[in-house]
Amino acid sequence: MAGPAIFQLGVPAFEGLPEKLFSRARSSNLLKADRLSSLLYPDPRGEFELRREIAGNLSIARNFHCHPEQVFITSGYSAGLGLTLRVLGLDGRKAWMEEPGFRVTRKGLELARLNIVPIPVDADGINVDYGIETAPDAALAVLTPGQQAPLGSTLSLRRRLQLLEWAASTDAWVIEDDYLGELQLAGRPAPAMASLDEGKRVIHIGSFSKTVSPALRLGFVVAPPELANAFAEVAATLAPAPSPVIQIATAQFMHEGHYIRRVRRLKRIYSSQRDALAEQLRMRNAEWVNAGLAVLLRLPDGAPDVRIVREAMTAGIAPSPLSAWFANPSWTVRGLLLGVATAPEQHLVKSCHRLFEIIDRHCR
Ligand SMILES: Cc1ncc(COP(=O)(O)O)c(C=O)c1O
Structure with a gap:
């Protein structure tokens, strides 16, 4: 199998794939008949074991305390974005998006018929003043506050609070794309922005693409508690969680400290x-x-x-x-x-x- 090209973005170190660990997890008890028979028509929100592990890890690694009931397992960030946009139903409204920013997000917002307002990024992350001045009536902001994609800056605390205040006062939603999670090379990672969100306007999306492997196609959405039923309904009808086998292997992988x-x-x-x-x-x-x-x-x-x-x-x-x-x-x-x-x-x-x-x- 060919590895990634030199300097390619968006894929983990080739030598670091945890293949052995996954095959061990899979063969140990996942494929036993009694286990799988209890999984006929699995929970569309995702396996509870994995949702619990994710909530536990978020509280330690991202200082973000949430309940497994708020966690929805998806096929990576992309599917998490799709699920979220479907739940929010903001067709025709404006959305702030980082400039420069992630092409998949841009395309996703276009497909959901949102009108994108590009907002410049500097060393403190997305320029919230500019957003409020240019498009105060936006219904959504999508951003990478931990490590901006692609420039790497962390959204400053002042801007985080300013953004959350704007969202609370205008009933706008904020999608936090936390694609790197705690995988930060310099200094301590800032807590997830969702951890500051008292107005419950932040939808937090995480991914295992960088921390484990993009081949897993596994990610998750953490919905504010009042949106959890709406997320569950859309997951059950249009966007069920991916294979339970992969989910349980990942839950074990996390549970055992790997x-x-x-x-x-x-x-x-x-x-x-x-x-x-x-x-x-x-x-x-x-x-x-x-x-x-x-x-x-x-x-x-x-x-x-x-x-x-x-x-x-x-x-x-x-x-x-x-x-x-x-x-x-x-x-x-x-x-x-x-x-x-x-x-x-x-x-x-x-x-x-x-x-x-x-x-x-x-x-x-
Ligand atoms: C900004 C950003 N968000 C999310 C992701 C992860 O997407 P996915 O989980 O769909 O692989 C990436 C991967 O390159 C990314 O660069």
């Missing part, structure tokens, strides 16, 4: 890969900053980041062009996002050499 150990191990691997990459960039006098699980390499004005990536891909190197994360052409900034999870140290020197050759050729 999940916490895996996140710790990934942090160690990624930090050392990031440091080695930083060293290569320093040696080349490149201009760069940390950006979550990536490093943002700045390019000279007007550099064709998309063309550079297209050429790099033919050499098995796949950074993400920053310009592709923007919707508003006049705000677009160019650069290359180099994923650190997929930058194993043994390939770094050669990959950086090749990448800089390509950049030099395009920026001459």
